[in-house]
Amino acid sequence: MRALVLDQHDRRREVSETLGMSFIRAKALRQVVAEPMTMRELADRLNTDPPYVTVVVDDLERRGLVRRMxxxxxxxxxxxxxxxxxxxxxxxxxxILGRPPQALRSLCAADLAELDRILAGLASG
Incomplete structure (x- = not known):
């Protein structure tokens, strides 16, 4: 699954190239769009240290994408x-991140239903 989703169709790279920023910056931006949060909360969500979050937020702020108050x-x-x-x-x-790889989009309905059943079982288990 990793080879299909990340190695062959790395949407993270596509996000970075499209937005012109590192993926951690895009990830931070997606977090604060979902809900405003403190710098500490953002560091926790990104699983990184607060000084690095300051660097990330500084850059996003310079780009006009976030505000700090x-x-x-x-x-x-x-x-x-x-x-x-x-x-x-x-x-x-x-x-970009929500667009499935072509290999998944080309599956027939029965195969998609089976894959959905398998993934749901893995997620619940």
Missing amino acids: AHPGDRRCKVVTATSAGADAAAVAER
Whole structure:
């Protein structure tokens, strides 16, 4: 499955090339589009350290894709929110990431149903 989805059809690379940014930046942008969050929350979601998140958010902010504001309840914290340009870029990333490889799109309905059954079983198990 990895060979099919990541090696042969690496949507992450396509996202990076289309948006002109590293995939971690695109991933951070997709997170804050889903919901504004503190820098610490974003670091936790990205499973990375806070200083690196600062570098990522600095770049996204320079590009006009996010804004950083003081947290209303704790001025020591910064909340990251997406701009409308950031939401548009995240939507492009989502469309690319959500597009299945041609090999999957060309499966017949019965094979797709069987694959769906198998994947649902793996996800629940």
